[in-house]
Amino acid sequence: MISNMNFWERILYILQKYGTSYLKGAGTTLLIALVSTFIGCIIGFLVGIVQTIPVDKKKDSPVKRILLAVVNAVLRVYIEVFRGTPMIVQAVFIYYGMSQVFNVQLSMWQSAFLVVSINTGAYMAESVRGGIISVDPGQMEGAKAIGMTHVQAMMNVILPQAFRNILPQIGNNLIINIKDTSVLSVISIVDLFFVHKSVSGALYTYFESATIVMVIYLTMTLITSKLLRLWENKMDGDENYELVDVMDIGTQLGKKKARV
Amino acid sequence: MSTENVILEISHLEKNFGSHVVLKDINFQVHTGDVVSIIGASGSGKSTMLRCINLLETPTGGSILYHGEDITNPRVDAPAYRAKVGMVFQNFNLFNNMTVLENCMAGQIKVAKKSKAEAKEKALQFLQKVGMSAYINAKPRQLSGGQKQRVAIARALAMEPEVLLFDEPTSALDPQMVGEVLEVMTALAKEGLTMIVVTHEMAFARDISSHVIFMADGLIKEEGSPKQIFGEPKEAETKEFLSRFRNV
Numbered sequence: 001m002i003s004n005m006n007f008w009e010r011i012l013y014i015l016q017k018y019g020t021s022y023l024k025g026a027g028t029t030l031l032i033a034l035v036s037t038f039i040g041c042i043i044g045f046l047v048g049i050v051q052t053i054p055v056d057k058k059k060d061s062p063v064k065r066i067l068l069a070v071v072n073a074v075l076r077v078y079i080e081v082f083r084g085t086p087m088i089v090q091a092v093f094i095y096y097g098m099s100q101v102f103n104v105q106l107s108m109w110q111s112a113f114l115v116v117s118i119n120t121g122a123y124m125a126e127s128v129r130g131g132i133i134s135v136d137p138g139q140m141e142g143a144k145a146i147g148m149t150h151v152q153a154m155m156n157v158i159l160p161q162a163f164r165n166i167l168p169q170i171g172n173n174l175i176i177n178i179k180d181t182s183v184l185s186v187i188s189i190v191d192l193f194f195v196h197k198s199v200s201g202a203l204y205t206y207f208e209s210a211t212i213v214m215v216i217y218l219t220m221t222l223i224t225s226k227l228l229r230l231w232e233n234k235m236d237g238d239e240n241y242e243l244v245d246v247m248d249i250g251t252q253l254g255k256k257k258a259r260v
Numbered sequence: 261m262s263t264e265n266v267i268l269e270i271s272h273l274e275k276n277f278g279s280h281v282v283l284k285d286i287n288f289q290v291h292t293g294d295v296v297s298i299i300g301a302s303g304s305g306k307s308t309m310l311r312c313i314n315l316l317e318t319p320t321g322g323s324i325l326y327h328g329e330d331i332t333n334p335r336v337d338a339p340a341y342r343a344k345v346g347m348v349f350q351n352f353n354l355f356n357n358m359t360v361l362e363n364c365m366a367g368q369i370k371v372a373k374k375s376k377a378e379a380k381e382k383a384l385q386f387l388q389k390v391g392m393s394a395y396i397n398a399k400p401r402q403l404s405g406g407q408k409q410r411v412a413i414a415r416a417l418a419m420e421p422e423v424l425l426f427d428e429p430t431s432a433l434d435p436q437m438v439g440e441v442l443e444v445m446t447a448l449a450k451e452g453l454t455m456i457v458v459t460h461e462m463a464f465a466r467d468i469s470s471h472v473i474f475m476a477d478g479l480i481k482e483e484g485s486p487k488q489i490f491g492e493p494k495e496a497e498t499k500e501f502l503s504r505f506r507n508v
Contacts, residue, residue, distance in 0.1 A: 056318070059318075138349060138352075138353040139356065141316055141349065142349065142352075142354065144316065144342060145346065145416070146346065146367035146419050147340065147342045147343025147344075147371040147372075147419065148339060148371055152339075152371070156366055156370060157355050161356055161357050237399065241397045241398040243395065244393065244395075245394075
């Protein structure tokens with residue numbers, strides 16, 4: 001029967017039979033990608049912020065300096081290890097390793113979120129560090145000059161600008177995660193790629209199923225990049241601005257006449 | 261000049277970057293209401309000295325007494341000190357992620373812990389003073405250099421500082437914009453604001469300031485009233501430097 005069909009008929013047949021499975025798989029993929037990118041960004045921001053804490057040899061106590069040096073060394077190792085090894089290996093390593101070495105039995109879902117999050121975090125940490133460094137040093141000086149502490153300057157001036165600078169990187173990571181969660185099928189996460197493997201295994205329709213999955217992945221990533229672009233535009237704000245009537249300000253201040 | 265109303269007293273201030281000595285032995289005082297102009301060639305250490313006074317650079321020697329307290333002591337709360345000694349930069353350094361109004365409110369709310377309403381009123385008041393109140397909704401990138409600098413001055417004033425430091429405030433501006441910034445600074449000087457101004461605007465130094473300091477090679481070579489420095493400079497270096505500005 002399926003062997004008598006042409007290409008399009010086979011695709012239709014697969015969709016009728018397994019359409020909901022593909023959609024569920026796509027949902028799983030999207031869920032892991034979104035949540036893990038979000039958590040990864042938080043990790044990345046925390047690591048990036050710690051890595052850019054200034055050290056003043058004269059003013060800071062030796063305890064603070066040593067502690068910071070140790071923390072930074074640990075963070076470097078984290079970044080290098082998770083950037084420098086394939087996620088598919090990390091997934092296996094954590095899923096099986098946690099139970100054998102630390103006697104912590106993680107579910108495959110927990111492992112999935114964990115692996116993708118800390119992987120994203122390692123990449124984001126570098127992006128955030130770059131984003132912070134790329135903000136004009138004058139911004140920090142301007143903030144300090146009106147009495148802000150390092151933390152206040154970071155929260156109110158530097159990080160909002162760094163965030164805007166690295167928004168394209170965050171988008172990149174989200175799109176990479178949508179595609180790369182496919183490696184999680186190695187720990188039996190039923191994502192879109194897992195559905196593809198099952199369907200093509202059952203019907204021997206590798207090309208047709210791959211076509212469907214390609215279209216679904218591409219749809220997800222295209223919509224994602226469009227939404228991210230809209231977000232970027234919104235953050236940049238309006239190109240124009242309204243001049244405010246000076247008389248209004250005068251009355252706001254309780255004065256009769258406003259003079260410029 | 262009495263010693264009672266001394267705000268800042270700088271003694272034997274030194275600064276070096278590695279083996280490069282920028283400031284050798286700087287000594288001077290600033291009294292309430294003084295408008296001190298610091299002139300000198302590029303590389304003479306003027307800006308570095310001003311940045312040391314605001315602790316943006318850490319001095320390598322000497323002391324800076326603010327109402328008798330040495331602020332070069334590492335235990336001093338630098339942010340609290342900076343809130344009282346404002347600074348206006350050559351490159352404005354307005355916060356790019358905020359509107360004009362937010363720029364003038366941020367310090368008041370975060371540092372001075374004022375209420376939003378109070379901060380807004382004060383911000384509008386100072387923006388009006390510098391003639392920028394119509395632009396409260398604009399972002400810094402939408403303004404001209406002169407406009408940015410006037411907002412930067414309003415931002416510094418909104419903290420109601422005791423002393424305001426100006427680091428070559430007109431050096432990054434087109435000639436036609438220099439005037440609008442100098443006008444604001446002149447008005448502030450006449451109102452009695454204590455100011456230390458690093459500048460290449462000799463007309464401002466001569467006509468507006470109460471005290472002029474001439475620096476060269478990391479040292480104060482000559483200081484005195486504008487009349488004295490511009491009228492009858494004693495040092496050969498001062499004469500040489502001023503001769504380049506004959507036409508002001």
